[in-house]
Amino acid sequence: MNSTAFLNIENLCKSFAHRSVVSDFCLAVNQGELVSLLGPSGCGKTTTLRLVGGFLEPDSGEIFLDGIAIQNLLPENRPVCTVFQSYALFPHMTTLENVMYGLRCSGLGFQPSRHKALEMLSTVGLADQASQNVTRLSGGQQQRVALARVLVLNPKVLLLDEPFSNMDANLRVQMRDEVRSLQSRFNLTTIFVTHDREEAMGLSDRIAVMQDGCIVQFGTPREIYTSPVNLYVAECVGHVNKVHIGDRVLAIRPEHVQINKDRGEHNGIVVSVSYLGFITRYLIDYQGDQISVDVISGHSPDLRQGEQVSLSFGSSFPVV
Amino acid sequence: MMSFEKSQIRSVRYTDLFIALLLTLPVLIFIVWPIVEVIVKSFLPEGFFSLEIYRNLFVHNSRLIFDSILSAILSTVLTIIFALAIALYVAFCSARFKRSILVALMLTMISPPFVSSLAYIMLFGKRGYIVHHVLGLTWNPYGMHGVILMQVLSNISLAALLIIGMFAMLDPRTLEASRDLGGKSWRTLCSIVLPLSMPGIVAAGFIVLIKCLADFGTPIIIGGRFTLLATEAYLAVIGRGNLPLASAISVIILIPSLMAFFFYRHYIRQTHGVSVAMQKIGDRGIEGLAMGSWASSTLGMLTWFFLFLMLLQYGAILFATVFDYRQGHFIFTLEHIQAIRLGKMASFVRSLCYSFIAAIGVSLFGALLSYYLESHKGVSSKVVDFLSTLPYILPGPFFGIGYILAFNDAPLALTGTSAIVVLNCMFRQLPVSTKATSAGLTRIDPETENAATDLGSGRLRLLFQIILPLLKPAFLMSFINTFTATMTTVGAIIFLITPQAKVVTVELFNVLRDGDYGQGAVLASMIIISTLCVNLVFTRWVIRRNG
Structure with missing residues (x-):
């Protein structure tokens, strides 16, 4: 009190x-x-x-x-x-x-x-x-x-x-x-x-x-x-991706995922690309998990649907 | 291909025109024509223009006009004061009481004419049980005070329900805001609740005023030597066959009704924004507004006193069906019931039939007319809409006399038939029917209609399979209303029935006029019980259908 x-x-x-x-x-x-x-x-x-x-x-x-x-x-x-x-x-x-x-x-x-x-x-x-x-x-x-x-x-x-x-x-x-x-x-x-x-x-x-x-x-x-x-x-104040890595589930915000054409720890496939003005949102399929990734539009890589990409995950927290 | 489309469009236009005629012609024939006939008859009594009748009325009967207006205004003001007190009490009291009071008000609204007068004479008359036997007094209940008292008693329930309905539409948030800003209950009531409910209160007042002005029966039964314009109109027709005089009086009665009507329409237009704002959320009304104990007990006393009077009234009538009061004792008797069974059962059955036919007829016609008017917005639709609401403000005698004048000769000689009675009852209730339907229609999402047409259903199919089923509650409401109104009305049809084919309300009026109160009690009880049963059955139906 x-x-x-x-x-x-x-x-x-x-x-x-x-x-x-x-x-x-x-x-x-x-x-x-x-x-x-x-x-x-x-x-x-x-x-x-x-x-x-x-x-x-x-x-x-x-x-x-x-x-x-x-x-x-x-x-x-x-x-x-x-x-x-x-x-x-x-x-x-x-x-x-x-x-x-x-x-x-x-x-x-x-x-x-x-x-x-x-x-x-x-x-x-x-x-x-x-x-x-x-x-x-x-x-x-x-x-x-x-x-x-x-x-x-x-x-x-x-x-x-x-x-x-x-x-x-x-x-x-x-x-x-x-x-x-x-x-x-x-x-x-x-x-x-x-x-x-x-x-x-x-x-x-x-x-x-x-x-x-x-x-x-x-x-x-x-x-x-x-x-x-x-x-x-976490979901009340923003979008979170639930990602299965091994037997653990991590929650990662869309801006904490980095995508590159080739450098990265994980591989995924581009499902869709939406241009939203300030940011561009990519929907990536990662081992069955659909992950949204937000990138500031000026810095966004030129990716197409179906393309293979590399992902690295930034700060995350475990899901109980 | 092109020409085929064109001819199809043309045929659609002709069908439209045909439907328009089919719906507007009855309005013109059965509403407008009788009104015009009354007005014409009053100005051209012998076939040429003359103001003689009006001159006579105003010069020699100014007292009559004055009395009529004064007593109607007094009745209205008193009714509204009582109704407001009851409505406020209902708003403030606990949910349990609220329910029972609402039911009591609705039950007492379903009442045949003159029940108050009948009970009043039996209990408070010269030889009335309470006045003469219990209190040992001798007083004269007849006169203007008796008429006003009766009109107030028989209109309070209706007015209270109208005002309660208005309260229920208030946005509860607005009232919370008032309290939130520091407004105590009384201030909230006076500065927020009453101003916002004004349209409803004015509407209730206007309905009561018209009913009082058109009431010719109460003065005959209880007025003694006190008489009113409507009574004179009735006597002019029934006693002397003087239709021009009756027409002129009807026109005079119509003037204040028209004024009230236009005032109301103007007022509603001005406060339209208010009512829309209120309808947005409102479902709980002014519930929860605590009231000082002094105020709430005053309102409570008035309410319970009124309900006690109603209980007394209905109790006395039921009691009087089988008990006679002779030489200081109550004697059980089946005499009155016997008398009714022998002589007046046919009238009762006839009333039931008329009511059923009129109720089904006008509910169907009203639904179709209203649907047509809603889907064809335009000047002509507005005119038809206005014309079809006219019967609502027409005093009963006016509408009855109009029918005598309009349908006495060819081309439509209906006088003396059952059709004229049923048609009169139908078109008199048309406004309620169309308003119920259009209220139902506005609740239908226009997208529903578009979706149906989009899916390829034709216009008629749309009407019968989509629109009408959605309008079922409105249809049932209209049915109940018209049935009840026809079972309990006397104002217009007393001019139209023949001695061979009376209806039960007219029988009731006649036995009361002749002072046979026992038979009156039996007839009144029969009307009350049968109407109540139909109401209960159909209201159940509406409620169940609405889930």
Whole structure:
């Protein structure tokens, strides 16, 4: 247990109809840190987030925020705010009214609320959309409203529930950067739920990889990528090849395999070549194992389908 | 080759035109023509243009118009207040209560006309059991207050179910967001739930308002000397054969209905974005919003009080089928049942037949029409779509009088036949049928249709093998609705039946008017039980088919 952590989740359990969804979940998050919960759908990450947000009641376990137990507080009384996957903006209100809503709830007067809300809107670059109905905003703008709406309340913890899943690729990258810069600017302790490895890697201070309702590994993106505790974690943050060498099975990332026309320890046959822009991906048949190999396109050897190649394996880890 | 293709295309066009005519002609004949006839008759009472009838109505009967509008508005407002309270209570209460309340509301919605009035007179009337015997009071239940009370009681279930349906469509995330931002339950309710449900609440209000305006029977049974426009229209036809006057009154009743209708359409268009946003996720509604104990117990009391009244009402009616209250004692008797068996059984069987035929007919026609309109988007389709929804807002008497006027002589002399009654019931329920089907159609992935055509199935085969099976739930819904409506309606068909071929609701109305409450109780029970059985059987079917 890390008693100095800002947000401390201890032994959280939740089951639905006798099916355990979150089991014995422990996590300690430092102040100002952005932690991702990463895992495939059904691993319990959204349920965990809803437990922290107060939308679900845990069967057992405790959540300490700044030393105070909050697991029994209603959502309206928790200093924790959520940005929902669908944004859940109030469709019958303007942008400004959406951002003012929480301030008004806290008992702040109309004029001060309006002033603070406008300020926050210019921070997220939406000052000119203040009196626009939120349903008329674009996806990126709606997301900014959802962020502004919670940031203006200065919550102790920010929860993000797959906030980029409804966006196209370009907008996704742009919003990711914006969220990160707002998060560090306000020094917000943040939990971010995603199934997208790239998002988790690019955004997080630390990643908690989840499986069957608990954390399998918790560490910085580099730690998780380079020294995963098992194959599941390794596959969560990137592609891995499973290679049979003798009676052992090794897991090797595609960029850790080198291919040459003739120099190398092992022989394989090119099955296919895909040019993906920055990298070129080769699919190699090695003694019945299909191995993907990524090479930066400028440095890629000129290989054709069916050609014999030599392989050498770089850093790898054994598969249990 | 070329010419062959051309002729094939042309033949497709002719088939299309033929189908279009086949589907739009009935709408024109059985909906538009009667409406036009009523309006024409009111302005050309003797064959030439005259505003005499309207002048008379407004000058000499302004009190009648005022009373009608006032009582309808009061009934509507009270109904909506109660319905809202029940809907909120249902949203907040535990799942177990929720289920039972929903079932109770649905059961009480399947009710023949005037059951409230019947029970009210038996329990709270001048010689009513509770008022006279238990409380020892003498009071006058008849008058405007009685009419409003009855209209409120008989419309609450429907309005509450409509509003509950609206709540269920709310995006639960929006409500969570409100709480997340610090909104307490009451604030969430007032700033988020109610504004977002407004279209549904307005819709419910508009439906109740039209029903109250068109209600001519309640004032006859319980109004005493208090009378309303719809009642005057009824008396003008049945008592005096004055069709021009009845037409003019019908047109006047139609005006507020039309206004409500256009207001509603306008409002819905404005808030379209809202409803779409809400339909995206919404499945759980406002469940889980905790409410203060004071508020929840107030709402709970109102809800349980209403359900208690309903229990009392149905209990009293069932009880009165075999018990008579004479000289301070209840006496067991089979007299009323005997009387029905001798005289009115044929009407009951006739009602069942009419209801079955109308329900099957309109469900088929509505499905075909709706499919055609969905696949032919255009101005003419929009017009037909609008025309086919008109019966929904037409007051019952209006639609009945229209049928008398339109089908009295050649070319279509239907007066006095069973066909006119069945057709009237069919086309009156057409809007529900087409809406159910088009809701079902929008749920069908257009890709499914494309896939079927792609695999080489012809249009008709596509319709019968792909589309119709997928529409089975909508079809059954429409069937249940029309069957129930026809079994319990009186508004339009009372003008169309002949003394030799009555239907059961008209028999019920007549015995109540004559004060024979025992027989009324038997007839009402028969309608309730038979309609309930059909509903249960077919709802089961829908549920089972939907897995």
